[in-house]
Amino acid sequence: MKIPFSYTFRNLWTRKLTTALTAGGMALVVFVFATVLMLEEGLRKTLVETGSHDNVVVIRRSSQTEVQSVIDRVQAAIIESQPQVALGAGGERLVSKETVVLVNLIKRDTDRPTNVLIRGVAPQGLTLRPQVRITAGRAFRPGSSEIVAGRSAAERFKGAGIGETLWFGLREWTVVGTFDAGNSGFDSEIWGDAVQLMQAFRRPVYSSLLFRLNDPESFDQVRAQLERDQRLTVEAKREKVYYAEQSELLAKFIRYLGLTLSVIFSVGAVIGAMITMYASVANRIGEIGTLRALGFRKRSILAAFLTEAVLLALVGGCAGLAAASFMQMFTISTMNWQSFSELAFSFTLTLDIAAKTLLFSLVMGVVGGFLPAIRAARLKIVDALRAI
């Protein structure tokens, strides 16, 4: 026969301070666990959704990032003329020959300089990235010293807001608009006309090429063509893959650090739960004896104490998760080591993460409650009754 649930619940309720402290410790651990997962998810979303499946990025072989890549005009022309490149509505080739540089800009809140990625794009650059929408002002006019800033770049950097000006490359650049790229990595960038930016930076070469495939499945074919061509020293990647690789190091770092911390912290929380449950058993030896004498089986005692530990963990888990969900209001910005530029991303809570977090807290409860529950179940009736 099962011991009623209300017995378990009331046990926790009578010792409110202990329950609150134990659940509080667990809540903190769960909070850390959840925020790490949320951060990783936010980073993944930001960078993976930056790319599109049928776009191809071409950079110099083994240059790893656009910033380090160099593609000269002759090479660019060869790449552009590949038969797999899609054509736009007006018959133009959907290729954006881009120049990517890093510029030091001052952060609005800390007054410290940070690397910001400035991307010179061809007019097709916007067509190739449908997720980018101008939300305020207008797009830059080709052939002018005008730039548009991504949403989070405009917010975070001095001079990047609409109507403001930036000084670099011996020129003053006017921000004529801001764009929203749907929380992707482009939101941390500033865009201008590729030709003008190359002039300003005295760069006669492009950094990378982006083109749309006319058939998404023809990627392997075009890659083989480009990499076989003796005149080229380039590598081609699907845009999606390119951006996923850009975040690999940072994502790994966050995951490793976060999981190590979660493990260490959970040891602390499990110990806390164990102490509480051992005390709970020790205080109720007589009670346990009575229950056994009344005919409750060992199994029921074990279940009752395990339920108590799990309930305790669940309270902590829910509190931690609730606190973590508030983290969604914050945006983290840090330098991405691979592209060397500033990247903003936010905590993202998904159902999957919520489920994982609650499962994690349940496991902590079971681990912490198991030994004390066994001790309770193994008490001999006579000894237990004599303990009063």
Add this chain to the structure above:
Amino acid sequence: MHPIYFLKLVLRNALRHRLRSGLTALGIVVAILAFGVLRTVVDAWYAGAAAASATRLVTRNAISLVFPLPLTYMGKIRQIDGVKSVSHANWFGGVYITEKNFFPQFAVQAQSYFALYPEFVVDPGQMRDFLRDRKGAIVGRKLATTYGFKPGDQVSLRGTIFPGNWEFVVRGIYDGAEAKTDTSQFFFHWDYLNETMIKLAPRRANTVGVYVVGLTSADRAATVTAAIDATFRNSLAETLTETEQAFQLGFVSMTEAIVVAIKIVSFLVIFIIMAVMANTMAMTARERTAEYATLKALGFGPLSLAAMIFGESLAIAGAGGLIGVVLTFPLAERFAAEMGSLFPVFNVGRETVAMQIAAALLVGAVAACLPALRAARIRIADGLRHVG
């Protein structure tokens, strides 16, 4: 009460519930250990800035580090009053076998560079070999141990910024003059880089990543900084000069979000363990309510009762903290070995140890507050009636 008896009583009390005290102490060990390692990670982040010399300035392109400076600036900088010597370095960014084996590589003007960095100690014979060999390289002790480099070894790097496969011969190994000196770097001749670039990409030849400027005295830093930047204002490559420390801190501030997160988490772990410890003390005090009343009836004042509880709490926290501090050193060593060259300098600082001890004592003291207050306030009649 006689102090010896008092201590005996405290110790007996602490050991009454061996399992509970042991678990609590174990939790504190884990927390203090985690706290120490996290603080050391934060310190390692700032290691570059901590090792910076006050008599060195770094001049770089004002746009960002990605843009080089012309070699011709060297002579102009040297002419400026207050400048003792000038050297230059290029970030090479090569890949050793795979991307995982990251370590910093610099192409430097060898003679002047090592003269500017007296903390890099090289055997004179090895230095002579290095200067004679155009493809020679000098590697740090830590790097040499990690990858087993010995003088005479061939090392091949795949260029990311400078295309191609580059062959080097290790000619010497440098040691750090102090513990905080970074010995995970790889230096080679800028001439080797430049000669290859003249052949491959003449436009990129004769350029320098950063100039390192040695000052005649540290108090000239501000005027020399201004003088250098004024010399190159309105040129195609405007410069930005900072003290070496400011330059290094610039990198730290770009990844500040991560440092802040680690710092917050390191305090969070102390909070969690505080909850666990407070729980232990609360339970202990509740169980002994009748005992405290008895002691009071015997004539012990509220202060001695409070002191007893504080003593017990501090004894458990102190023991845990002590073990934690002792274990921090081998763990940090292990962690540094696992991380390879990601953290070039990874030492447990004296300040960290002090903070660990302070944290342990704080946890002990805070945990004892509420139970001590309750015990001091208890009324004898109520306490004697209390059933644990």
